[in-house]
Amino acid sequence: MANLTPFPELSYHDNQLHLDEVSLTKLAELYGTPLYVYSYSALVKAYNDFKDAFKTRDTLICYAVKANGNLSLLRELANLGAGFDIVSMGELQRVLQAGGDPQKIVFSGVGKSIEEINYALKTNIFCFNIESEQELYRINECALNLGKKASISFRVNPDVDPMTHPYISTGLKNSKFGVPFDTAIELYRKAHLLSHVQIKGIDCHIGSQITELEPFIEALERILELILKLNDHGIAISHLDLGGGLGITYKNETIISLNDYAQALLSRLNNFNGQLIFEPGRRIIGNSGLLLTRVEYLKQSPDHNFAIVDAAMNDLVRPSLYDAWHEVVEVKKPAIESNQFFDVVGPVCETGDILASNRSLEAQPKDLLAILSAGAYGSSMGSNYNARPRAPEVLVFQDQHYLISRRESHEELTQRELTDFFNLPPLSKII
Ligand code: LLP
Numbered sequence: 001m002a003n004l005t006p007f008p009e010l011s012y013h014d015n016q017l018h019l020d021e022v023s024l025t026k027l028a029e030l031y032g033t034p035l036y037v038y039s040y041s042a043l044v045k046a047y048n049d050f051k052d053a054f055k056t057r058d059t060l061i062c063y064a065v066k067a068n069g070n071l072s073l074l075r076e077l078a079n080l081g082a083g084f085d086i087v088s089m090g091e092l093q094r095v096l097q098a099g100g101d102p103q104k105i106v107f108s109g110v111g112k113s114i115e116e117i118n119y120a121l122k123t124n125i126f127c128f129n130i131e132s133e134q135e136l137y138r139i140n141e142c143a144l145n146l147g148k149k150a151s152i153s154f155r156v157n158p159d160v161d162p163m164t165h166p167y168i169s170t171g172l173k174n175s176k177f178g179v180p181f182d183t184a185i186e187l188y189r190k191a192h193l194l195s196h197v198q199i200k201g202i203d204c205h206i207g208s209q210i211t212e213l214e215p216f217i218e219a220l221e222r223i224l225e226l227i228l229k230l231n232d233h234g235i236a237i238s239h240l241d242l243g244g245g246l247g248i249t250y251k252n253e254t255i256i257s258l259n260d261y262a263q264a265l266l267s268r269l270n271n272f273n274g275q276l277i278f279e280p281g282r283r284i285i286g287n288s289g290l291l292l293t294r295v296e297y298l299k300q301s302p303d304h305n306f307a308i309v310d311a312a313m314n315d316l317v318r319p320s321l322y323d324a325w326h327e328v329v330e331v332k333k334p335a336i337e338s339n340q341f342f343d344v345v346g347p348v349c350e351t352g353d354i355l356a357s358n359r360s361l362e363a364q365p366k367d368l369l370a371i372l373s374a375g376a377y378g379s380s381m382g383s384n385y386n387a388r389p390r391a392p393e394v395l396v397f398q399d400q401h402y403l404i405s406r407r408e409s410h411e412e413l414t415q416r417e418l419t420d421f422f423n424l425p426p427l428s429k430i431i
Contacts, residue, residue, distance in 0.1 A: 002327045002328065002329045002372070003252065003327070004329070006248070006249040006287055006373075007042075007287060007372060008042075009039040009041055009042045009288075010290075010329075010370075010372075012333045015332060015333040016331065016332060016333070017329060017330070017331045017332075017333070017370060019037055019039050019290065019396050020039050020040075020041060020396045020397060020398055020399070021396075021398050021399040022037075022396040022399060022400070022401050024037065024292055024331045024368060024370060025331055025332075025368060027292065027394055027396075027401060028292055028294065028331075028368050030401075031392055031394055031403065031407075032392070032407065033292055033293050033294040033310050033311070033368070033391075034291060034292065034293045034294075034309075034310055034311035034312075034315050034391040035291070035292045035293075035391055035392055035393075035394060036289055036290070036291055036292075036315075036374065036375075036378060036379050036391055036392070036393040036394070037289065037290055037291075037292055037393075037394050037395075037396060038073065038285070038288050038289040038375055038393065038394070038395050038396070038404075039288050039289070039395075039396055039397075040076065040395055040396065040397035041397065041398075042287065042288035043073065043076065043077075043284065043285060043288040043375075044076075044080065046283060046284045046285070046287070046288060047061065047063075047077060047080050047082060047284055048080070049258050050258060050278065050280060050283065050284065051080075051081070052258075053258040053259055053261065053262035054262050054266070054276060054278075056266065057266065057269075057275075057276050058274075058275045058276065059275070059276045059277070059278070060083045060104060060239075060275060060276070060277045060278075061081075061082050061083065061277075061278050061280065062082070062083040062084050062085040062104065062105070062106050062241075062277055062278065062279045063077050063082045063083070063084055063085065063279075063280065063281065063284055063285075064084075064085045064244050064279045064280060064281030064282075065084050065085065065086050065087075065091040065094065065095060065281075066087055066091065066281060066377075066380060067281025067282055067284070067285050067286070067375075067376040067377055067380060068281075068285045068289070068375060068376055068377075068378070068379060068380050069091055069094050069380055070379065070393055070404055070405060071094060071097060071098045071404070071405075072098075072395060072402070072404035072405075073285065073395070073404065074094060074095055074098035074100060075098040075099055077284075078095075078098055078099050078100045078101065079099070082100075082104070083100070083101070083104025083105060083106070083126070083277075084100050084104065084105050084106075085105075085106050085108055085244070085279035085281075086105060086106070086107055086108070086109075087107070087108050087109035088109065088116065089113075089115065089116040089119050089120075092105065092107070092116075092119065092120060092123065092125070096123065102123045102124050102125050102126070103124065103125075103126050104126055105120075105123075105125040105126050105127075106125070106126055106127045106128075106129055106153075106203075106241060106277065106279070107120050107125055107127070107128050107129060108129040108131070108155060108203075108205070108279070109129075109131065110131045110132065110135075110176055110177060112128070112135060112138075112139075114138065114142060117138060117139055117142045117150075118142050118145075118146065121142055121143055121146050121148050121150060122146065125151075126151060127151045127152065127153050127200050127201060127239070127241075128150055128151065128152045128153070129152075129153050129154070129155045129203045129241065130152050130153065130154050130155065130179070130191075131154075131155050131177060131178055131179065132179060133179070133183075133187055133190070136152070136154075136187065136190065136191055136194070136197070137194075139152065139197060140194045140195070140196045140197050141196075143196035143197060144195065144196045148196065149196050149197065149198050150196060150197045150198065151197075151198050151200045152191060152197045152198065152199060152200060152201075153199075153200055153201035153202055153203040153239070153241060154178075154179050154184055154187055154188065154191075154202060154203065155177065155178040155179065155203040155204060155205065156178055156179055156181055156184045156202060156203065156204050156222075156223060156226060157173065157175060157177060157178030157179060157180055157181055157204070158181055158204050158206065158218070158219040158222040158223060159173040159180075159181055159222075160206050160215045160218045160219045160222070161215060162206045162207030162208075162210045162212075162215045162245065163210070163211075163212050163215060164207045164208060164209050164210050164211075164245075164247070165209065165322050165324075177205070178204065178205075181222060181226075184226055185226065185229055185230065185233065188230055188233070188235050189233060189235070192233075192234075192235055199235055199236075199237070200237075200238055200239060201237055201238060201239035201240060201241055201274075201275075201277070202223055202226060202227060202230075202237050202239075202240055202241070203240075203241035203242075203243065203277075204219050204223055204241070204242065204243055205242075205243025205244060205245060205279060206219050206243065206245060207245050208244065208245050208247075208281075208282060209245070209247040209248070209282060210245045210246060210247050210256075211247040211253050211254065211255055211256060212256070213256050213260060213261065213264050216242070216245070216256075216261065216264065216265065217264055217265075217268070219242070220242065220265055220268055220269075221268065223240065223242075224268065224269075224271070224272065227240070227272060228271070237272075237274060238274045238275065239274050239275040239276070239277055240269075240272060240274060240275070240276055240277065241276075241277035241278070241279065242265065242276070242277070242278055242279075243278070243279050244278065244279040244280045244281050244282070244283070245280075246258075246261065246280055246282070246283040247282070247283075248282055248283055248286040248287050248373060248376075249287070249373075250324065250325050250326060250327065250372075250373045251325045251327065281376055281377075282376040282377070284376075285375040285376045286373055286375050286376035286377075287372075287373050287375060288375040289373075289374050289375025289376070289378060289379075290370045290371060290372050290373075290374050290375070291311055291315060291316050291326075291370070291371040291374040291378060291391070292311075292331070292368060292369075292370055292371075293309040293310055293311035293315075293355075293368070293369050293370075293371060294309060294310050294366060294367070294368050294369075295307050295308070295309050295363050295364065295365050295366060295367045295368075295369065296308050296309060296310055296347070296365060297365055298342075298363065298364070298365060304343050305340060305341060305342045305343070306342065306343050306344075306345050307342040307343070307344050307345070307361065307363045307369070308345055308346070308347065309344055309345070309346060309355065309369060310346075310347065311346055311355060311371065311391070312346025312347055312348040312353050312355075312386070312388065313346055313348050313350065313352065313353040313354075313355075313385070314346075314348060314382060314383045314384065314385040314386060314388045314390075315346070315378070315379075315382055315388075315390075315391050316355060316371060316374055316378050316381075316382075317381050317382075317383070318377060318378070318381070319354055319355050319356060319357075320350070320352040320353060320354060321381075325356070326355065326356060326371045326372055326373055326374060327371075327372040327373065328344055328355070328356045328359050328361065328369050328370070328371055328372070329369065329370045329372060330361060330362050330363070330367065330368075330369060330370075331367070331368035331369065331370055332362075332367065332368070334362035337360060338360050338361055338362040338363075339360065340360065340361065340362075340363075341358050341359060341360050341361075342358075342359055342361050342363060343356070343357050343358060343359075344356040344357075344359060344361070344369065344371075347386070347388075348385060348386050348388070349386060355371055356371070379391065379393055379405075384408070384413060387413060389407055389408035389409065389410070389412075389413060390405075390407070390408045391407065392405055392406050392407040393405040
């Protein structure tokens, strides 16, 4: 039976799984499935735990919007005082729409376009995390044209192995992210000479779903080395952005406690008095959310039992893309642990449309299953593949539930394609 320990907001009452005090069966009846459900309490706790761990220092928590950019969630986080780490104009627009403070926004990403830079400059964001020399010159030029001065950091690549999945390792020497460690001083010196940028900070982000403390410490030590060298060159650094990356428990991983993380970092920061910035995504929202799905059919092949459910890789792509494990739990509590094992798969026409492999489950058609730890990189990585509408999202708090995004309609899905061309007779008829 699935281990619910990492999900304190989940529990069975009257043999029915509840998130906070809300029955998932009831939510499925009200909103349909597949359905994303988030716990407000879990979100607030995760944010506050992070904040509290660093309360002895001037710290800004810039939630990584890519993990889950739902407007209502962003609005709640903004109200808790969060800043935001964005990687596109779309994310910036979302944050602003949700009431986020531009002066708490850092802009990361390797491919910022001129349009995005101009928009961010006009918005007066807090800092650009620059990822290449060409980007430095582009930002300087955009700022010059707008009569502004851009606040900048370089995202430095400390060449540290985060010991996580290769697709989400970002701080290795040959990664496309950040500027190489050995060129960082040179770049800061070049930036120092430019008229329309103002050096503010230094930044690094080494990867995601990291469960070992060592890579964070190693990265910090390398960055601190750079700060000292920059001081020798007369370049002052007023903030240190250590990125995101803290892992969560999906299966049985032992994760880094926030106290250990804070203790390890703070104890090494004696010579740095500036502001600290973090960019957590997964750690804030990952275990605050689940994907609720209904079994459509059971099917057997010689070696496998399949539970075909109504959620699919377009709703939650992590298992298909990274072979990621998400715990699957029966919404109706089974009397005894099932001795039947299922691959939980979706209706999408891809063999890789697998949500979970080989799970002991009590499952019959129409039964509900909860796919856990789906708050981060779930909905935000969703797609419309197979013309499937995106699943709605609901936020629960105590015994209340609030719809925070509607299920997409067929009209919404096709609207963009109703162009002038589509209203003409088919080409084959006129040529
Ligand atoms: N800052 C930067 C610059 C990032 O690139 C990321 C994540 C974060 C912060 C937040 O990292 P977190 O605290 O969430 O680990 N889709 C993958 C994860 C990709 C992470 C990309 N960057 C997954 O589903 O595992």
